[in-house]
Amino acid sequence: MNTLRTWYRDLAMGVRFALGGGREGWTRTLLTGVGVGLGVALLLISTAVPGALTARDERADARSTTTAPTAAAPGRDTLLTAAARQTYHGQDIEGSLLRAEGPDAPVPPGLKRIPAPGELAVSPALDKLMKSADGALLKERLDGRIGEVVGDAGLTGPGELLFYLGSDQLRTDGEHGYRVERVTGFANDAGGRALDPVLMLMVVLTFVALLTPVAVLIAAAVRFGGERRDRRLAALRLVGADSRAVRRIAAGEALAGSVLGLGFGVGFFLIGRRLVGNLTLEQRSVFPADLDPTPWLAGLVAVAVPAAAVAVTLFALRGVVIEPLGVVRTAKPAKRRVWWRLLLPLGGLGLLTPLTGRGSEHGQFNQWQVSGGVVLLLVGITALLPWVLERVVGGTPGGPVSWQLAVRRLQISSGTAARLVNGIAVAVAGAIALQMLFSGVEGEYRNETGQDPTRAAVSILLPSGGEHRLDALAAEIDGTDGIARTVPLASFNAAHQVPADDTIAVTVGGCEALREIAELGACKDGDAFVLDGPVAEGTAKAGDQLLAGNVMGFKGGPFEHKEAVKWAFPADARTVLSREDPNGTRRTGLMVTPSAAPKDLGFDQSAQIFLQLDESVPDGLERARTAAFKADPFATAMTLKSTTTVAGYSSIRTGLFFGATGVLILIGASMLVSQLEQLRERKKLLSSLVAFGTRRSTLSLSVLWQTALPIGVGLALAIGVGVGLGSVLIRMAGRPVGIDWGPVLAMAGVGAGVVVVVTLLSLPPLLRMMRPDGLRTE
Incomplete structure (x- = not known):
């Protein structure tokens, strides 16, 4: 008990010296507090990061349809939804098309109602971007009337770019039906994908490498003013304090500075938390309210910092001889071991x-x-x-x-x-x-993706579409400023019988377009070719009688009234060597020009348009994306990249x-x-x-x-x-x-x-x- 009383008395005396020792005393304590406070603020931020990330994930899951309850038929509580993600100036924009099928259809978090057809609900950050001069082209793409701003409950962060677009064209039995979901709520219980051991190692090392310097800085901060402090301690020896007492008094001064540092740290943290809502780093942002330190970790910081201050001070004074007439430290310092x-x-x-x-x-x-x-x-x-x-x-x-x-x-x-x-x-x-x-x-x-951005900057994918639709979209995009060239290609399957045991891939395009996927010599409309290369599936010979389109014999849905079309593959077809297209894919099967292709395949074909940009025209890429979205909201404009991470x-x-x-x-x-x-x-x-x-x-x-x-x-x-x-x-x-x-x-x-x-x-x-x-x- 006497020992505890002695420690308390000496520590309290050190605190009084730190706070009441005149201008020099409180200046030193203030500097110590600021130094410790900077470290404490970063420690508090570190303890708050896991909770902030969890809150982001929870809000993202609350609006997701990954594991949402679904319905087979329309009802009072059903909602049709389809993803419509966009990219603008390198920024990803989350988007969804919505159509309520009944008065009780679920409303996404952050919204008060389902947007009407053609109406938009946007996040505050997207609203600000679209109203700025930099967002003029995006405003052309998303040109609906903004009826509502998404609330915080529907956003992962204040800087997130998000929109909902009402549409009366969504159907589960149309050509885009496979991309449309009918849900009665929102949920994502799938859970995140676990990191592999090396990535987990990186996460652990990142936290350790970032927090260790903070601990070092806090330890250094509590020793500010050490030389003057030691001279004061010598004066205490002169009035009768023993060596142990003066060390405890010094620890009390450090304790005062560290406790003051805790206060500064909380203040710095609160200031930083208020400012964090204005920061968006790599399209990631955090609501200030989410940056809430984990209670037990914050408590650990509150206890560990003062305790470390006392321990560091006592350890630092272990080799210092404090005598009534001065401090023996530096007259002839012993060599360190x-x-x-x-x-x-x-x-x-x-x-x-x-x-x-x-x-x-x-x-x-x-x-x-x-x-x-x-x-x-x-x-x-x-x-x-x-x-x-x-x-x-x-x-x-x-x-x-x-x-x-x-x-x-x-x-x-x-x-x-x-x-x-x-x-x-x-x-x-x-x-x-x-x-x-x-x-x-x-x-x-x-x-390495195998894609070649020098041959095409963008690939626009259409899930289905006939020759006329593809040509119309290509012509519309080709007339857009900033587009130097379009390469439209259609694809369908053929077979010798239905249902097919072995399908044959067929590519349709003009001669210039076909030269992007094969080594052609002379070419004119009406020509047909057999691709010579690695055969992934089936192939055919010149003059074969084939069936095209619905060669698998699907029934129901969009294929309800369609049957495979009889098609005679031209007898004068030549064999040519295939080459990789700009997407890095080496195609197989057959190639035909438009007049040699079968007609009326309906939904049983897909299309792809490669775009080359005119580098002299600014924002050609965004103009192309806008043209594609306006023509078909389900069209996917993919930027070609040589590498992915x-x-x-x-x-x-x-x-x-x-x-x-x-x-x-x-x-x-x-x-x-x-x-x-x-x-x-x-x-x-x-x-x-x-x-x-x-x-x-x-x-x-x-x-x-x-x-x-x-x-x-x-x-x-x-x-x-x-x-x-x-x-x-x-x-x-x-x-x-x-x-x-x-x-x-x-x-x-x-x-x-x-x-x-x-x-x-x-x-x-x-x-x-x-x-x-x-x-x-x-």
């Missing part, structure tokens, strides 16, 4: 090495083992950096006066300089390791980028606070040197060297640890180790850039402090 500092990274390697190759075997990684290993390696930087910096400055030769002043200062207090750059070094090392892992496994998640991989990489950006901003702000605190401690020293005639330029360069040298050493160590950790992670994923030095050096450059910005921002206060009147005291 390296053996225990190596235990941290070696322990991390010991945890990670047994997991080598798990990714290639599709095995599961122990998340706690991975997290522990990475944390030990990254925290090992903070242990090794003071020792490395001490060795570097200890053997540095002489030079200009500014250089000598900087080196001498670093020789006296290399630990303080190391703390300044620990956060940036840990962040850069983690980013380098993750960048190497992403580069090493990129080939597994980035696929797995959605999960892309999302994780995007999250890493924006998370790393936030952490670097935090680090920069914390470094600026730390730099200002160090300059404040040296104010009298700088003023004394100026009063004795030292040039301000010399002192300015000295301060710059004091920042640049630790940063250079820290980044070099970060590159080494980051490359080593990245190599281990790649081997864990079961991939060959390869180092792409471009991204590695880029990450180091970003870290150096943050330091340059912080240094430039600290120059004005530095110049103000280098005045002789800084010697005045009260």
Whole structure:
């Protein structure tokens, strides 16, 4: 009991010193609070992210029809719906066509009623886009009257682009019937697709790499003003306090700063949460109300931060001898030992090495083992950096006066300089390791599509349509500004008998269009060709008697009154070599020009139009999409791309980028606070040197060297640890180790850039402090 009472008394005294110790005391406490608060804010955001993502998914599921209850026949409570997703200027727009079949038809979340035919209901972000100058072409595409704005309950985020369009053309038994659903509600109970082990490894590592620097920064923030604090503690020894008491008092001061930091952190978090509704990153946005920290995680932060502040302070004072007449710390500092500092990274390697190759075997990684290993390696930087910096400055030769002043200062207090750059070094090392892992496994998640965007920029797919419909749509699109050329192709199936045992693919198009899929010589309307290439299904010979269209003998639905059409394949058909079309597909079977094709196939054919754009006309792609949507809302305009990326991989990489950006901003702000605190401690020293005639330029360069040298050493160590950790992670994923030095050096450059910005921002206060009147005291 006496021990607890003693601790309480000394901690309370430290709190009083921190809050009531005059301008110097509360200034130091305020700076500590700001530094801790920045870290706490990011921790609170991290605890809120899972809940925000869950809320997004729940609202998306609530409007989905993936597992919605369906009905076979129209009723009072049935709704017809069909997807009508759009793309505009690289942004995806969720869209649906709706038709109520009864007065009790379900209404999508966020709407008060079903839009009337031709009427639109749009999200606030889409409404804003369509009313802007940039959305003029989109307004032409979605030209219905806007009758309602979708409420928050129907959106995944405030920046989502979404529309509902009322339509009286939806039918389940028409040519587009297979794309229309009849539902009596909305639901999606299918659940998300589980990430594979390598992607899960990336998620875990991303969180660890982003949060470890935050912990390092909080630990550094509670030690602001350490030198002046130690001199105050010496004064306490002079009035009778023992060494244990002054350490507890110092811990009380740190406790006050950390508790104040919790308050600042909550304030920063609330400000950031209010602003987050205005941010849209990679088409992802979050409602401020969704960014709600998990209670038990927030409670853990509230307890862990003050406890860590006390522990860090007591640990930092373990090697400081506080006597009544001064502090024995830097007269002849003992050389740091390296053996225990190596235990941290070696322990991390010991945890990670047994997991080598798990990714290639599709095995599961122990998340706690991975997290522990990475944390030990990254925290090992903070242990090794003071020792490395001490060795570097200890053997540095002489030079200009500014250089000598900087080196001498670093020789006296290399630990303080190391703390300044620990956060940036840990962040850069983690980013380098993750960048190497992403580069090493990129080939597994980035696929070659085989598409050739140089031959066609867009492929418009029509589920059905005869020659006249295809020609009309192609002519309409061809007359659109920005379209250089259209390549319309129709397709249907043929067979020797019905029902067919083996179907024959037949492609119909003009000679110029057919040259996109085969090596043609002379060609005129009426010609027919047999494709020579890999045969996926059946084929035919010149002069064969075939049946075309409904060769499977379907009954009911749109095929109710259609039977296969007799067709004589031309006897003068030539054999030609097939080639890949712009979509990367090598077609098989037969090719015919329009006059040689069978007629009246009805819905038993599909169509595709390849578009080449006129690059000199702006927005040609959007004009083509608009023309296709106006002609047929079910037409799918697909942009051709040479490569595609797995959605999960892309999302994780995007999250890493924006998370790393936030952490670097935090680090920069914390470094600026730390730099200002160090300059404040040296104010009298700088003023004394100026009063004795030292040039301000010399002192300015000295301060710059004091920042640049630790940063250079820290980044070099970060590159080494980051490359080593990245190599281990790649081997864990079961991939060959390869180092792409471009991204590695880029990450180091970003870290150096943050330091340059912080240094430039600290120059004005530095110049103000280098005045002789800084010697005045009260």
